[in-house]
Structures are given as structure tokens and as C-alpha cells.
Amino acid sequence: MDKKVILIAEDDLRVGESLRLLLKKKGHGILLAPNGKEALQRFRHEIVDLVITDLVMPKMDGIELLEAVKSLRPETEVIVISAQGTIERAVQAMKLGAFDFIEKPIHPRVISLLVDRALEKQTLILQNRDLRSRLEDKFHFKNIIGRSGRMVKIFELIRHIAPYDSSALIIGESGTGKELIANAIHYNSPRASMAFIKVSCASLSEGIIESELFGHEKGAFTGAIASRKGRFELAHQGTLFLDEVEDIPPATQIKLLRVLQEGEFERAGGNKTIKVNIRIIAASNRDLQEAVKGGRFREDLYYRLNVVNIKLPPLRDRRDDIPFLVNFFTEKYNRKYRMKVKGVSQKAMNLLTDYEWTGNVRELENTIESILVINSPDVVDVQHLPQEMRDFKQRPEVILIKIGTPLEEVEREILIQTLRATKGNKRKAAQLLGINVRTIHRKMEGMEELGEIS
Numbered sequence: 001m002d003k004k005v006i007l008i009a010e011d012d013l014r015v016g017e018s019l020r021l022l023l024k025k026k027g028h029g030i031l032l033a034p035n036g037k038e039a040l041q042r043f044r045h046e047i048v049d050l051v052i053t054d055l056v057m058p059k060m061d062g063i064e065l066l067e068a069v070k071s072l073r074p075e076t077e078v079i080v081i082s083a084q085g086t087i088e089r090a091v092q093a094m095k096l097g098a099f100d101f102i103e104k105p106i107h108p109r110v111i112s113l114l115v116d117r118a119l120e121k122q123t124l125i126l127q128n129r130d131l132r133s134r135l136e137d138k139f140h141f142k143n144i145i146g147r148s149g150r151m152v153k154i155f156e157l158i159r160h161i162a163p164y165d166s167s168a169l170i171i172g173e174s175g176t177g178k179e180l181i182a183n184a185i186h187y188n189s190p191r192a193s194m195a196f197i198k199v200s201c202a203s204l205s206e207g208i209i210e211s212e213l214f215g216h217e218k219g220a221f222t223g224a225i226a227s228r229k230g231r232f233e234l235a236h237q238g239t240l241f242l243d244e245v246e247d248i249p250p251a252t253q254i255k256l257l258r259v260l261q262e263g264e265f266e267r268a269g270g271n272k273t274i275k276v277n278i279r280i281i282a283a284s285n286r287d288l289q290e291a292v293k294g295g296r297f298r299e300d301l302y303y304r305l306n307v308v309n310i311k312l313p314p315l316r317d318r319r320d321d322i323p324f325l326v327n328f329f330t331e332k333y334n335r336k337y338r339m340k341v342k343g344v345s346q347k348a349m350n351l352l353t354d355y356e357w358t359g360n361v362r363e364l365e366n367t368i369e370s371i372l373v374i375n376s377p378d379v380v381d382v383q384h385l386p387q388e389m390r391d392f393k394q395r396p397e398v399i400l401i402k403i404g405t406p407l408e409e410v411e412r413e414i415l416i417q418t419l420r421a422t423k424g425n426k427r428k429a430a431q432l433l434g435i436n437v438r439t440i441h442r443k444m445e446g447m448e449e450l451g452e453i454s
Contacts, residue, residue, distance in 0.1 A: 009062070039053065062081075099118045168282070170281065170283040201246075215267040356392070415440070
């Protein structure tokens, strides 16, 4: 165990000195105070991992010191000792957050073991806090890259719905970041400190998915040699993410609907009703409404899941985000592999932006990592890109308009695509369209997509 700092508050100098010597031999740093008031002063100015305090002391007793320590730094453990121990005082100390309460005379082996246990508990608390902090940072909105109007609206929606327990359905092609959005919802919600459990429904066969979701009792089926909790029980008080939810078989959909409606279920092979309090986030890369029409997905379950609908656009529909994503992933793998890639040339960036990215953000990230690992370039240029990307022909400068599209929408789409083609150059766009630059500025007012291009 790493060296820890222990503060001992004891008005009996012999007891205090004995504890100091004992714990110093274990490699800990020791602070000694003759009363509670002085101990609190030292606690305010030192980084203390554990407090050992006598119960009865002048100026401030052990209970008062315990309360002050817990209010200042709740993660600090406190052991209370006393020659005048009573059950009432012990109960009071434990209710206020003491790690333990022991009576004098103190046995060296007992206090030594107690100190080890208290410090181990504190270490776990701090590790969990650090892990939670890193997870929250990892899944913070700043790590979901997107400045296009559609992504900004999605961020606003997530911020709005995160505090509530409403079910959410995320629809998007493979690689668009559905799991990242689910994580963002969870880690920005009141359930952030509880479990986030993910289930990939497509990876589970029809024979085992019910057991995976709801658990099973011993002997429920061949091979069930012990009872087992399912993902719903593991996610209690937290969030359950059902990825590729369209692959849940019809029989299991009925049981899932019951959990959503009533918050209860039975394990496979069991008859005990288990109640859970969880938030459900589901995701699909297909149109679930089509699955409902085709009879493959229950309509009532669809509406239960689709309380909040989040549609993630494919990367080809938010090309303005590609340069930001490229720079983000370049920096990410610079840090990971300790590289010093300065950036991407404009020609290479143009090719990356124009590419179709059928695998969406996931494909883009894998491509950037591959380029950096294989080439270790000073600056990523065209020759570093995969051959199929260099051979890729740019999108034809043609705008397809569906028959019956209102003229206002036709004008808007032409203006957007022309500005994108001219890289936001309003004067050049005006020349191509045969209109005045002032007209461009006037038409851009209130159009979010045009604001992003400018």
C-alpha cells in the first residue's frame, strides 16, 4: 500500500505516541494532535487520508471532529476510539460516517488491521471517483464531434432529455456513433454514478437472449448449473442500452414490453417477480417502423421505446464535420502513439471530405489511425491516403430535386449546395447563380446550414 497520511487526535499522550510509533512502522506519515480543535486545524491545512480520534477530548470531542471532517472531505475515513464506549455513542458515530468504533485498551493488531481496511476502502472510493470522472469526460459532449446544424440540434436534444427517465430510440447507420450518444445521455443524467449496461441484441442467439436479458434459475435449462442475474438486474438504478434492438425475437419482445410497462419480470425457470428501476435506451440501424409494418417488431413495444427519437445523420450528410473529425482523430492518435503529426494538407482534406464513408465515423477514425501508424507522416498528404480514396471520383456537381418539391425548398437546397461547392465563397456563389451578393446574405438569414458554411 502506498504511503498514507494519518491524523491522530488523542489527549492521552501515551496512547497517541504508541499509535504514532505503531503506524509509522507501517510506513505511514503521522500527524499528532492533543485535542479535536487542533486536529481540525491540521486537517484543514494537510492532505489527510485517515483520522483516528478519541471520543472524549477537551475543546472539541471526537463526534464533533468526525462531523467536521466528513463535511470538509467526505472521502476521508474516520476511526473513533474511546475508553468510555457506549452502544448509543457507537451508533451515533457510525451514522455520522465513521468507518468503525473501538474501545480502549487498543490491541496493536486490531488497530493495525482496521487501519489497513479503512485505507483500502478510501483508495477504492477515490479510484471509483477517478474512473467515473474519466468516463464522464470521455462521454462528454465535447468528444462527440459535430458543428453541423443537425448535430447541434441533437446535442441540444440530449441535454434536454438526459435528466429525465424517458426511453430513447437512436436510429442511425452503422458507425454513426449510436453508442456514444447513449453514453452521453447516461453520463449526463442523474443515473451517471450507477451502472451503464450494454447488450448487443444481434450477437445473441434466440435461445440465449432471454437468459442474458432476464437471467435464469438453476436448472432452468441444460447447462444452467447455477442461478444467474440478467442484464436488467445488473442495470438496476442505472441505464440499459439495447443495441440492434430490432433483432430481439418476438417472444422476448413481449417480456421486454412488460418490463417497460410495469418494471418487473421473472428469471427464466423462476416464479419470483423481480422489480427493477432502469432507463432504457435502444438503438437500431434500420427503420423500426418498417419492421412494425412487416410484423417483425411489436407496435406497442416500438411506441414504448420511441418516447424520444434521435436520428443520427450519416457522415455523407454532414460533410462540414469531416475536417473537425479528421483533426480530432489525428490529435487522438498523436497522443496515443506519441507521434507529432502536424496536420493534414488541404488536398488530402478535400479528398477525405468528398469520400462517401459508407462506414461513417467509425470508418473515418480507422482510416486516420491506419494512415498515421503506417506512414508516420509529418503532414498527412494525398500519397498517404488509401488507394481507393485517391481513385475516388468527386461527387458530380448535380443537384437532384424530387418532383413536387416546393420552390422555396428547391431554392434553399440550390443555395446550400452552391455555397458548399464554392467553400463558402459568397461572391463566387452569386456569380454562379447569377444573383447579387446582397441577395446571398439576405437569403442566408435564418438558415442554420448556411451559417455553418460561411
